[in-house]
Amino acid sequence: MFEILNSYLFQHKSISIPGLGTIYLETLPASVDTSSKNVLPPLYYFRFDRSQDAPSRDFFSFLASQKRIEDYEALKLYNEFAYSLRSEISREERFKWEGVGELRKDSTGVVQFESSLGNPFFLQPVPARKVIHPDAKHLLLVGDTERTNLEMSELLQAETESHRKRLWWILSLVVGIIATFIILFHFSSHGWKMESTGNQQTLQIPK
Numbered sequence: 001m002f003e004i005l006n007s008y009l010f011q012h013k014s015i016s017i018p019g020l021g022t023i024y025l026e027t028l029p030a031s032v033d034t035s036s037k038n039v040l041p042p043l044y045y046f047r048f049d050r051s052q053d054a055p056s057r058d059f060f061s062f063l064a065s066q067k068r069i070e071d072y073e074a075l076k077l078y079n080e081f082a083y084s085l086r087s088e089i090s091r092e093e094r095f096k097w098e099g100v101g102e103l104r105k106d107s108t109g110v111v112q113f114e115s116s117l118g119n120p121f122f123l124q125p126v127p128a129r130k131v132i133h134p135d136a137k138h139l140l141l142v143g144d145t146e147r148t149n150l151e152m153s154e155l156l157q158a159e160t161e162s163h164r165k166r167l168w169w170i171l172s173l174v175v176g177i178i179a180t181f182i183i184l185f186h187f188s189s190h191g192w193k194m195e196s197t198g199n200q201q202t203l204q205i206p207k
Contacts, residue, residue, distance in 0.1 A: 006100065018055065018078070019086050024048075
């Protein structure tokens with residue numbers, strides 16, 4: 001019976017037990033563990049609500065199809081199962097539902113539920129490594145124009161090269177202006193003669 005109940009619980013996310021309550025399947029989403037650089041799988045746990053204990057008609061149809069009996073027989077069979085389960089909890093004060101959790105009676109006689117928490121065996125952590133494909137082609141929206149990342153890379157490279165050439169031209173122009181200023185200053189200080197371009201210092205030659 002519990003194999004059928006577990007199958008229904010995992011498929012429909014809840015199952016109701018007459019006289020006890022409803023067990024709901026809840027999911028904690030997958031998360032990233034930065035320390036181990038892994039993506040952790042979702043975690044499953046079960047929540048118990050004592051205020052709801054009436055199974056749906058779909059459940060009895062599911063049980064009837066699994067047992068290959070009529071719906072009214074499934075209704076009777078499940079009520080007998082629920083009565084047996086309640087009796088065992090009252091007698092033993094606890095019942096372990098394999099793969100789901102534990103039902104137990106507290107000091108006041110109220111049935112409590114402790115969920116099992118874990119992962120199915122097929123859900124395991126996976127490595128979370130950043131993969132970069134520099135040559136992968138994809139579209140980028142630039143203003144109101146679509147361009148590929150390769151086109152943008154070529155445009156940026158051409159713009160960088162053009163900027164570099166402009167810097168060299170500006171640097172050459174500045175050096176030329178400074179050189180011209182030095183020449184003009186020299187001629188203005190020594191006169192505008194051809195001799196001004198040479199060394200005018202007089203050398204004394206000893207006899």
